[in-house]
Structure formats: C-alpha cells, structure tokens
Amino acid sequence: xxxxxxxxxxxxxxxxxxxxxxxxxMEAVKQGSAAVGLRSKTHVxxxxxxxxxxxxxxxxxxxxxxxxxxxxxxAGLTADGRVLSLHMRSECIHYKFLYDSPLPVGRLVVQLADxxxxxxxxxxxxxxxxxxxxxxxxxxxxxLYQNCPSGNYFEYQAFxxxxxxxxxxxxxxxxxxxxxxCSRNELIRHGIISVxxxxxxxxxxxxxxxxxxxxIGEAFNTLDSKAVQQIxxxxxxxxxxxxxxxxxxxxxxxxxQDDTDQAAAPMET
Amino acid sequence: xxGSYGSTLRYKSVQRLKPIGKHTLLGAGGEISDFxxxxxxxxxxxxxxxxxxxxxxxxxxxxxxxxxxxxYNRRNKFNPLWNTLVLGGVKNGQKYLGTVNMIGVHYExxxxxxGFGNHLARPIFRDEWHEDMTxxxxxxxxxxxxxxxxxxxxSAVNKLQIAKITEEGATISEPxxxxxxxxxxxxxNPATGAVGSW
Numbered sequence: 299x300x301x302x303x304x305x306x307x308x309x310x311x312x313x314x315x316x317x318x319x320x321x322x323x324m325e326a327v328k329q330g331s332a333a334v335g336l337r338s339k340t341h342v343x344x345x346x347x348x349x350x351x352x353x354x355x356x357x358x359x360x361x362x363x364x365x366x367x368x369x370x371x372x373a374g375l376t377a378d379g380r381v382l383s384l385h386m387r388s389e390c391i392h393y394k395f396l397y398d399s400p401l402p403v404g405r406l407v408v409q410l411a412d413x414x415x416x417x418x419x420x421x422x423x424x425x426x427x428x429x430x431x432x433x434x435x436x437x438x439x440x441x442l443y444q445n446c447p448s449g450n451y452f453e454y455q456a457f458x459x460x461x462x463x464x465x466x467x468x469x470x471x472x473x474x475x476x477x478x479x480c481s482r483n484e485l486i487r488h489g490i491i492s493v494x495x496x497x498x499x500x501x502x503x504x505x506x507x508x509x510x511x512x513x514i515g516e517a518f519n520t521l522d523s524k525a526v527q528q529i530x531x532x533x534x535x536x537x538x539x540x541x542x543x544x545x546x547x548x549x550x551x552x553x554x555q556d557d558t559d560q561a562a563a564p565m566e567t
Numbered sequence: 568x569x570g571s572y573g574s575t576l577r578y579k580s581v582q583r584l585k586p587i588g589k590h591t592l593l594g595a596g597g598e599i600s601d602f603x604x605x606x607x608x609x610x611x612x613x614x615x616x617x618x619x620x621x622x623x624x625x626x627x628x629x630x631x632x633x634x635x636x637x638x639y640n641r642r643n644k645f646n647p648l649w650n651t652l653v654l655g656g657v658k659n660g661q662k663y664l665g666t667v668n669m670i671g672v673h674y675e676x677x678x679x680x681x682g683f684g685n686h687l688a689r690p691i692f693r694d695e696w697h698e699d700m701t702x703x704x705x706x707x708x709x710x711x712x713x714x715x716x717x718x719x720x721x722s723a724v725n726k727l728q729i730a731k732i733t734e735e736g737a738t739i740s741e742p743x744x745x746x747x748x749x750x751x752x753x754x755x756n757p758a759t760g761a762v763g764s765w
Binding site: 395396397398399402404405408436437438 | 619621622623625626628629631632633636659
C-alpha cells in the first residue's frame with residue numbers, strides 16, 4: 299500500500315472507511331517469520347520457524363507457554379508479543395487464583411482482543427504489531443485462535459501467519475479435513491511439513507524449528523530440539539524412498555502420503 | 568428456615584438455601600443480611616459468566632474458591648461477612664461438597680454443617696454416612712440429624728427444607744415439619760422434684 303494523507307495516526311479514518319495505521323500494524327505481522335497452528339479433536343499443535351539474527355546468535359523464541367492448558371505462537375514485533383504473553387499469563391493466573399480453575403481459552407482470547415482494540419482508538423498508543431496464534435484446551439475441547447493487531451480474533455481448524463504463510467496455508471487447505479481425526483504425532487508432522495513450505499532458504503532443523511503441543515491429557519509443552527530433529531529427519535527419509543514403498547495412491551494414509559506430495563510441491567511461489 | 572435476632576429466633580420463614588447458576592447450591596448459617604449480600608455477589612458473578620455465552624460455566628469448585636477469596640479478604644480487612652457457608656453441586660458427573668466460613672477456613676468433605684450442626688450432626692454423619700447412599704437414605708439421615716438439633720437447640724423451629732442437586736439441576740423442597748415426641752415421663756409434672764412456692 300502507498301502513503302496517503304490519512305495514515306498519520308490511528309485516530310484518522312480514510313474516506314473509504316479504513317484505519318491505515320491498523321492495517322500497517324497488520325503488515326508488521328507479515329514481516330515476521332512463519333507460525334503455523336493446527337487442531338485435531340484431542341490436540342493443538344504450534345510450529346514456527348525461528349530466525350537467528352546471525353550465525354552467532356540464538357534462534358528467535360516464538361512460542362510462549364501461557365498456562366498449563368494454553369500457549370501462543372507469535373509473528374511480528376517480538377517485543378510486543380512477549381509483553382502480550384506476559385499479560386496473558388497474568389490473566390490466567392488471576393483466574394486460577396479466583397476460581398481454582400483454568401481460564402477458558404475463548405475468554406482469554408476475547409480479553410486479548412479487547413486490549414488490542416484499545417490501541418486502535420487512542421491517539422497516544424500505537425497498535426500492537428504482533429499476530430498471535432493461541433492454542434489451548436478447555437472443557438469445551440481443544441481450540442486454536444488467531445489474534446490480530448486490529449482487535450479481531452478468529453477461531454481456526456488450522457492457520458498460518460507471518461512471512462510466506464500463504465504457502466503453508468495452501469498445504470493446510472489440502473489436508474485440514476483430515477486433521478480432526480489425526481493422532482498427536484500425525485498432527486505434528488503436518489505442522490512441520492506446512493512450515494517447511496514457508497521456509498525461504500536454508501533447511502529446517504531442530505534449532506530453527508519450534509514445535510509445541512497441548513492436548514487432552516497433555517499440558518502445553520515445547521518439544522525438545524532433538525525430538526524435532528528426529529521428526530524432520532523421518533520426513534526426509536520418507537521423501538527419499540521410491541514411490542513403490544509409499545502407501546497406495548488412494549486413501550488417507552496421513553503423513554506417508556504427504557511426503558510424496560511435498561516432494562512435488564513448490565517450496566516457494 | 569430460622570433467622571435469629573441475637574439469641575431469639577425471630578424470623579421463621581427465611582430462605583437459607585439458594586441455587587447458584589446451573590451447578591451449585593449454597594446454604595448459610597449466621598448473619599442473614601450478609602448471606603443476602605453474598606447471594607447478590609454470586610448473582611452478578613453468574614450473570615457475567617452467562618453473558619459470555621460460550622459453553623463454559625462456573626461449577627461448584629469455582630464458586631467455592633471465589634467465596635473463599637471473598638470471605639478471606641473481608642476477614643483480613645477486619646470486616647467479615649458473618650457466615651458459615653455450605654456449598655454443594657454436581658458438574659460433568661463430578662460431585663462436590665465444601666464449606667467456607669467467616670475467617671476463610673475452607674475444605675471439602677462428605678458432610679458439612681454450620682453452627683451447632685458441627686457438634687450435633689457431624690458425629691452422626693461420621694458413624695452413619697457411607698458412599699453410595701440413595702437419596703432417600705440421605706434424607707432420612709439428614710432428618711435424623713435435624714431432629715437432634717431441634718430437640719437440643721434452645722432456639723430452633725420445626726420447619727425445614729431439603730434441597731437436592733444433580734446433573735440436571737437443583738430442587739428445593741417446600742418447608743415441612745418433622746415429627747417430634749414430647750410425651751416423655753420426665754416432662755409430665757415437671758415440678759415434682761422441686762415444688763416451688765408459686
């Protein structure tokens with residue numbers, strides 16, 4: 299989008315009824331590296347690419363545990379993401395203190411959205427420049443939500459945000475109908491494959507790929523980099539196998555089938 | 568059903584049992600006005616909970632914890648809500664029974680009581696309560712304890728309500744009386760042993 303005379307502050311509408319500052323804030327989300335979330339009937343998985351500033355530095359932390367039953371993946375201004383995660387943790391712990399019960403995910407998401415909305419209606423604060431994928435479990439089941447700088451929130455079966463997220467979404471679009479019945483491990487594999495699509499250059503490995511899971515009977519936890527590396531390796535192994543070994547053409551074979559697709563799919567559009 | 572005014576039982580039709588939301592029943596002893604305040608707080612709590620309209624609801628455990636926070640914080644400010652509360656409910660098949668009092672002491676137990684009930688009823692419960700009682704057995708046991716309390720409390724009224732809560736919801740019975748017996752020999756000619764001058 300181009301500069302115009304209505305984009306200086308968030309308290310100015312454009313004649314077309316747009317708030318450009320809010321839209322620019324959403325652009326910031328698209329600058330961050332990709333984050334993917336997907337949900338089954340029992341689990342929610344978050345997978346991210348963590349960029350490293352340089353060879354010497356550590357990889358960006360993009361996944362935050364908010365409570366035993368909720369975690370977030372961020373894309374965009376990391377500092378904003380961190381501050382919001384801290385706020386979410388505070389909300390969760392406050393609810394736990396009052397009610398001795400985990401805060402339902404949907405309610406946390408709405409509170410977060412309302413917080414973001416405030417910044418779209420004040421002249422002295424800017425909108426948050428971070429998109430969040432909130433993964434959580436409550437008594438109504440597992441949930442995946444997206445929170446935008448605009449103050450909007452949406453619930454998803456699967457979604458991707460950040461740079462080249464469209465490539466990841468294309469993969470998810472093909473596969474998402476199988477997700478409800480997927481096992482935890484199958485879901486993780488789907489997540490990693492879709493995040494691979496969003497990788498511009500370099501290879502996915504245990505250090506730059508963060509994976510986190512939450513589900514029925516499983517508290518929110520981030521997978522160890524070794525475990526992630528193993529899964530990535532197993533995906534590669536399958537991709538190298540000749541088609542004969544791969545499951546029959548017809549039928550939902552889950553991860554195995556995906557690898558042949560993945561070999562053909564473009565890494566970048 | 569009684570509401571005391573100091574040591575006098577002044578109000579004989581006070582509702583001391585209230586359903587809270589879909590899953591909980593609350594009963595109280597002590598200062599009735601404070602109980603009514605508590606019910607107002609809880610009504611507001613349940614209202615906001617319902618307004619979310621999202622399939623989640625506060626169960627007995629959550630309400631109990633909230634009440635504990637309320638009672639304890641008031642106690643810390645030296646301005647307590649002068650009540651002992653008993654709270655029970657069922658949610659998602661899970662049964663819950665607990666109590667919280669004016670100083671914030673709270674616990675879950677299979678049988679709870681307020682006031683003299685702790686001294687007169689609970690020992691009976693300890694002997695006669697067991698897991699998987701039927702509703703009728705439970706009512707009989709409760710009535711037995713209420714009878715003891717009726718006989719032994721100098722300001723009690725023979726009027727009680729039984730409330731039941733299940734997964735389907737709460738029901739509170741109409742007030743009724745239990746049979747008492749006053750034909751003991753000792754009650755006839757009470758002055759026999761010590762004839763007075765008037």
